Amino acid sequence: xxxxxxxxxxxxxxxLSLLRDxxxxxxxxxxxxxxxxxxxxxxxxxxxxxxxxxxDEDHSDASRQIREALLPPLFLPAVPIxxxxxxxxxxxxxxxxxxxxxxxxxxxxxxxxAPTVEIITDATAMSQAGRGPSYIQKIIDWxxxxxWAGGEKSRSRELVRLVTRARFNPxxxxxxxxxxxxxxxxxxxxxxxxxxxxxxxxxxxxxIEHLLVMPLRPYELMFSKIWANGLVVVIAAMASLFxxxxxxxxxxxxxxxxxxxxxxxVYLFSVTALxxxxxxxVRSMPQFGLLAFPVFIVMSLLSGGQTPLxxxxxxxxxxxxxxxSTHFVSFSQAVFFRNASASMVxxxxxxxxxxxxxxxxYSLTRFRRMLAAIQ
Numbered sequence: 001x002x003x004x005x006x007x008x009x010x011x012x013x014x015x016l017s018l019l020r021d022x023x024x025x026x027x028x029x030x031x032x033x034x035x036x037x038x039x040x041x042x043x044x045x046x047x048x049x050x051x052x053x054x055x056d057e058d059h060s061d062a063s064r065q066i067r068e069a070l071l072p073p074l075f076l077p078a079v080p081i082x083x084x085x086x087x088x089x090x091x092x093x094x095x096x097x098x099x100x101x102x103x104x105x106x107x108x109x110x111x112x113x114a115p116t117v118e119i120i121t122d123a124t125a126m127s128q129a130g131r132g133p134s135y136i137q138k139i140i141d142w143x144x145x146x147x148w149a150g151g152e153k154s155r156s157r158e159l160v161r162l163v164t165r166a167r168f169n170p171x172x173x174x175x176x177x178x179x180x181x182x183x184x185x186x187x188x189x190x191x192x193x194x195x196x197x198x199x200x201x202x203x204x205x206x207x208i209e210h211l212l213v214m215p216l217r218p219y220e221l222m223f224s225k226i227w228a229n230g231l232v233v234v235i236a237a238m239a240s241l242f243x244x245x246x247x248x249x250x251x252x253x254x255x256x257x258x259x260x261x262x263x264x265x266v267y268l269f270s271v272t273a274l275x276x277x278x279x280x281x282v283r284s285m286p287q288f289g290l291l292a293f294p295v296f297i298v299m300s301l302l303s304g305g306q307t308p309l310x311x312x313x314x315x316x317x318x319x320x321x322x323x324x325s326t327h328f329v330s331f332s333q334a335v336f337f338r339n340a341s342a343s344m345v346x347x348x349x350x351x352x353x354x355x356x357x358x359x360x361x362y363s364l365t366r367f368r369r370m371l372a373a374i375q
Contacts, residue, residue, distance in 0.1 A: 003220055010216075010224030011231075014198055018232065024197060028232065031186040032240035040179035040249050047074050047132045052097040053089060054078045060106035062147045066099070069143050074135060086120060096122045097132055099140075112149040168254070168337045176251045180336050181305045183245065187237050188325055189296050191268055194229040195275035196288050199367075204284065208374060218368045222276060226360075229275075230268040237264060255335035259342055263331045266349055270324040270356030277363040280370045299325040324359075327351045 018024055052075045054067045070078045078099075081089060086098055100118040108115040119136055123129045169176055202208040211221060238261065245251045278295065282288045300306060302316065303325040309317055320326045331348040334340035342349075 003217070006216060006220045007224045007227070010221060011228035014225055014228035015232065017198070017201065018194070018229075021197075021201075024194065027193070028190060028236050031190055032183070032236045033244055035186060036179055036182045036240055036244050037248055039182055040175040040251075047128050047135055049073060050075050050097060050128050050132055051095045052076065052078050052099065052136075053081045053095045055081055055083050055086060055098065055100040057083065057103045058101050058105035062106040062109060062144055063101045065143045066101065066140055069139050070136075090120060090122060093122065093124075096128055097136060099136065106147055109144055109147040110149055175249065179245045179249050179251050180332065183237060183240055184305055184325075184329055184332050185300050186240075187233055187264070187267070188271055188299055188328075190236070191230065191233050191271040192275040192278065192292050192296060194232065195225050195272045196279035196292060197285065198225045198229060199276055199279035200282070200285050200288055203374075208371075218371055219364055221371075222364055222367050225276065226269070226272045230265070230272050233268060234261070234264060253336055254339040255337075256339075256341075259340075259345070260332065260335045263328070263335070263345070263349055263352070266352045266356065267324055267328040267331075270352055270359045273356060273359040273363040274324075277359065277366055280363070280366040299323060302326075304329045321351070322355060324352050324355045327355075 049072060052070055054063075054070075056063045056067065067078045067080070075097075079095070081098070083100070086100070089095055090098065098120040100120065102115055102117070105115050105117075117140060119133050121129045121133060202211070238257075241253070241257070246253060274295075275292070278292050279288055282291055302312065302320050303309075303323060304320075305325075309320065309326065309330075312320075327348040331345050331352070334345050334348075
């Protein structure tokens with residue numbers, strides 16, 4: 001009980017020290033408010049209100065239907081331009097897409113000849129340029145069916161008809177995924193930086209020497225930093241989930257908040273120990289930033305939040321199984337989007353706990369060596 005009292009009181013000291021650090025307080029507030037809201041609202045990863053122009057060299061019913069079928073919210077109303085204006089309009093960035101319908105377009109369709117339609121794309125708008133041409137192709141294919149002489153024959157050869165139904169996010173709103181992913185990433189980066197800063201702040205200010213003359217053990221100092229900074233991250237993350245994600249953005253959370261909170265505590269057990277381990281490898285905050293940022297970037301890019309884990313090389317997939325963020329991303333997405341129960345996500349919880357135990361044991365060893373070197 002005496003050791004627990006030491007850990008508790010030292011944790012209170014850590015939180016009081018954090019309250020006196022305006023830079024870290026600003027980082028916490030920013031990470032769970034603007035850093036979550038802005039990307040989910042402003043990041044355009046699909047075709048939305050794309051500007052499009054049509055060069056109609058046929059002036060037929062088929063070409064007019066194609067132009068009238070380009071409708072919001074995917075496209076702005078199509079603007080007719082001449083062939084000689086294509087280069088100027090694209091150079092000035094007036095349109096994202098220019099569709100060039102050739103002469104005798106409808107005539108070729110009625111004769112069963114497949115005409116060529118040119119789509120000119122401004123590839124500087126990468127997200128829209130990647131998906132827009134496929135959308136335009138589908139629109140054109142659908143609109144020219146009544147005019148094509150081989151239309152009925154082609155439909156008769158359709159042996160299988162695919163029907164796609166989107167689950168968990170039926171309107172396919174990218175902002176929902178971005179908001180949740182931002183919270184997951186910010187939890188990782190704050191847990192690492194807060195615990196690392198707590199260790200280095202005492203080394204730089206010389207207060208760690210004062211603690212070493214007290215009847216305190218290394219694990220008491222380490223666990224006090226883990227629970228105090230972990231509690232701060234938990235409070236900030238839950239406040240962001242209710243006020244920003246559910247309130248301001250309007251993302252429906254399908255799963256259990258209590259289950260996510262339990263998984264978050266398990267994850268923080270490991271990632272805060274990682275922050276302490278990184279802090280024992282350096283001597284100042286600038287060095288810690290140079291070391292921690294590459295670690296966080298690797299965790300963010302390869303844990304499955306940015307890119308599906310299944311699309312990575314097999315060797316890399318196996319390596320990332322030893323990183324707790326991989327299992328936390330899988331756990332969080334299952335709980336938030338698919339309403340997964342504890343019986344479904346317990347393997348991820350167990351893996352996070354075992355990895356956390358290994359991280360804590362190694363971090364405590366390095367922490368003891370650091371304290372011994374200071375003495």
